[in-house]
Amino acid sequence: MAIATINPATGVTEREFEAHTEAEVDARIDEAVDAFRTLRSSTFADRAGWMRAAADVLEAEAEEVARMLTTEMGKTLAQARAEALKSAKTMRFYADNAESFLTGRTIEEPERMNASGAYTRYEPIGPVLAVMPWNYPIWQVIRFAAPALMAGNTGLLKHASNVPQAALYLDTLFERGGFPTGSFRALLIPAARVEKVMRDRRVVAATLTGSEPAGRSLASIAGSEVKHVVLELGGSDPFIVMPSADLDAAVATAVSSRTSNNGQACINAKRFLVHGDVYDAFVERFTSAMGALTVGDPTDESTDVGPLATASGREDLAGLVDDARSKGATVTTGGEAPEGAGWFYPPTVVTGVDTSMRLYAEEAFGPVATVFRVADAEEALKIANDTTFGLSSAVWTNDADEEERLIAGLTAGAVFVNGMSISYPELPFGGTKDSGIGRELSIEGIREFVSLKSVWRA
Incomplete structure (x- = not known):
């Protein structure tokens, strides 16, 4: 893929960029x-001051x-x-809490260890490579960069080639x-050159948000180099609706x-798993x-849904829908x-x-939703967990026992009750199964890229 800004609403290439050379x-x-x-x-105070100032810059330039x-x-x-404002908020969160x-x-x-004193301390580890996707071009990076820099590390960014x-x-x-x-340095390089960066001894760890194949590839390289990785590899999140739920709120949130x-x-x-009642x-x-x-036009304030980011993404999505329809789905x-310019695809059920x-x-x-009829909470859990992914989930119920059963039964990194799955700097973010390893955000996120040192004193 060329390193270029290609406007998804028109399909027109607006700017192209040369990849960085090996020397660069x-x-x-x-x-x-x-x-x-x-x-x-x-000091933490030094870094907090710089982080708050950078957040001020981002907030001032949000438009x-x-x-x-x-x-x-x-x-x-x-x-x-x-997205810009949430990113600035998260930068301040880590400035305040790191x-x-x-x-x-x-x-x-x-004395049980024959010591006069003992303690632990966290220390930064060095340059960390971030391989990031295009869907949240600022937020995905900030949720790594803010804690990494506040911990005292430096960052190297290999961003998606369509958001240079x-x-x-x-x-x-x-x-x-x-x-x-x-x-913090961006590397304008294609995906094929990531391995060389990852194997560079100056790079000590990596984080990736992206596809499962990309995550497996990076993890394989990291394993051979004995380097730590955090992977967030997507999901197919279930949204369970039970009879006791506020149906109007559930529908609005589902949309x-x-x-x-x-x-x-x-x-x-x-995937929307809805009780038969x-x-x-x-x-x-x-x-x-x-x-x-x-x-329509994403720059029009009245637009609800803009285009997909890439032509291939629309082709893949349409292929999934066409396959289901050809096999009997409604x-x-x-x-x-639609016909015409841009990579638009309508909200689909x-x-x-x-x-x-x-x-x-x-x-x-x-914007394609699948809706399943389920007989009870047990069937909802069976279908919800019948996937290789386990990122987040949502349950809609006003029955306390049912809520607890669903929370305990879902195999996922998060469960949102009567609300919409979303990331917050205060909550750890990450998944199970093929959705990845490790966590971002909150206290767990900043501790992913530090070394824990034990100190014993005679």
Whole structure:
């Protein structure tokens, strides 16, 4: 894939960028190494001041950043603004909390170890490679970069090739806040060159958000180099609706969750498992609401759903729907890509999906929802867990016993009760099974890329 800004709403290539040469990549890694020597000796107060200043820059430029994101990957302006502001908020969260998150503990009764004292401490490890996707070009990076830099590490970003302007914006953002030169560096390189960077001894660890094959590849390289990785590899999140739920709220949230970011989020609800007592009413209301959304120019404030980010993404999504329809599934709304420019695909609802269809098992990365009729909570859990993924989930019920049974029974990194799956800096984020390993955000996220040292004193 060329390193270029191709507007998804028009299909027009707006800017192209030359990949960094091997010499340029080498120099950028050297910059990260040099910056680490400074960062590791700086104080939490130093880094917090720089991080807050960088957050101020991002917040002040939120409108400019939003238009860049909309142009590069097609999300609506409202959601692009929200992404920029959420990123700034998370930067401040780590500025405020990093020191307490990385305070070691004093060991009680050290005499049991023949010591006068013992304690633990967390220390930064060095340059960390981040391989990031296009769906949240700023947020995905910030949720790694903010804790990594506050811990005293430096970052190297290999961003998706269709969001180079976002990558270059992030390349300078932290230095504009006061971080030492080289603290965060973007590498404009194709995916084929990631392995060489990962095997570079100056790079000590990596994090990746992306496809399962990409994650397996990076993890394999990291394993052979004995380097730590954090992987977030997507999901096919269940959204369970039981008879006691507030159906109006469930339907409204289902629409928002399935179409947020034009349906291109790892934690979008994708499979809707609805109890038979409310199934017909849910499908009718959900179909109506999805069909009523406005699809169009993402720079128009009245647009609900913009284009998919890539032509191949639309082809893949349409292929899933066409496969299901050809095998007997029913499309209650949408299901046909419109004619004309841009990579648009309408909000789509599919019922009658079974295990013979690709849509049953594969992640639909776009505004396509599958709805299943279930007889009870046990059947809902069976279908919900019948997937290789386990990122997030949502349950809608006002029965306390049922809620507890569903929370305990779901194999997922998170469960949201009577609400929409979303990431918060206060909550750890990550999945089980093929959805990845490790956690981002909260205290767990900042502790992924530090070394825990034990100290014993005679």
